Amino acid sequence: MNMDMSPPSMTPSDHSMKDNMAMHMNLFWGKDVIILFAGWPGTSLGMYVLALCFVFLLALSVEFFSFSMVVKPGxxxxxxxxxxxxxxxxxxxxxxxxxxxxxxxxxxxFLVAVAGHTVGFFLVKCRALSMASRSGPDGPTTSACIPKV
Incomplete structure (x- = not known):
């Protein structure tokens, strides 16, 4: 009966896999990151830029859905x-x-998430303010158009 409790030896390929999957414990710059799914965006700069665009659009969408009026009166x-x-x-x-x-x-x-929320909030507020400025005596009032924050 073998009672050896020593850890198994690691081959060089195991080291590289372990180094690539290391979780960062502080903020870092770099394109080699895993976002949402294993292996995405990978080590490609193009895929990293695509991931940045995706996160930006997600944040923009959250702001749009936060203030959109989806239900009509009546x-x-x-x-x-x-x-x-x-x-x-x-x-x-x-x-x-x-x-x-x-x-x-x-x-x-982190920066594109904050930028997406900021741009989304700005666009939604501009739209609400433009709707409020166009409303006449029969149109919606300013308090109904501008979302409260």
Missing amino acids: TNPVAGGLTQAAVYALRTALAYLIMLSVMSLNIGI
């Missing part, structure tokens, strides 16, 4: 409630994907 309350619940579920799922992306601790991912 809608059936049950249908309106279900629609709002579905949009809320989608927004929450996207927000969690952004949070998991930022947990990669990559500074580039």
Whole structure:
């Protein structure tokens, strides 16, 4: 009966795999990161840029869904409630994907997530302000158009 408790020896290929899968414990710069899925974006600069764009669009979408008016006045309350619940579920799922992306601790991912939220908030606010400025006596009031933050 073999009672050897020493760790198994590692080959050079095991070392390289372990080094690539090391989890960062602090913020870092670099394109070699894993975001959301194993092996994505990999070590390719192009895939890293695509991942940055993806996270930016996710953050932009969260802001859009946060302030969008999906239910029109006069809608059936049950249908309106279900629609709002579905949009809320989608927004929450996207927000969690952004949070998991930022947990990669990559500074580039963090910056594009913040930039996406900022640009999305700006676009939604501009749209709300332009709608409020166009409304006349019969149109929506300013307080109905501008989302409260």
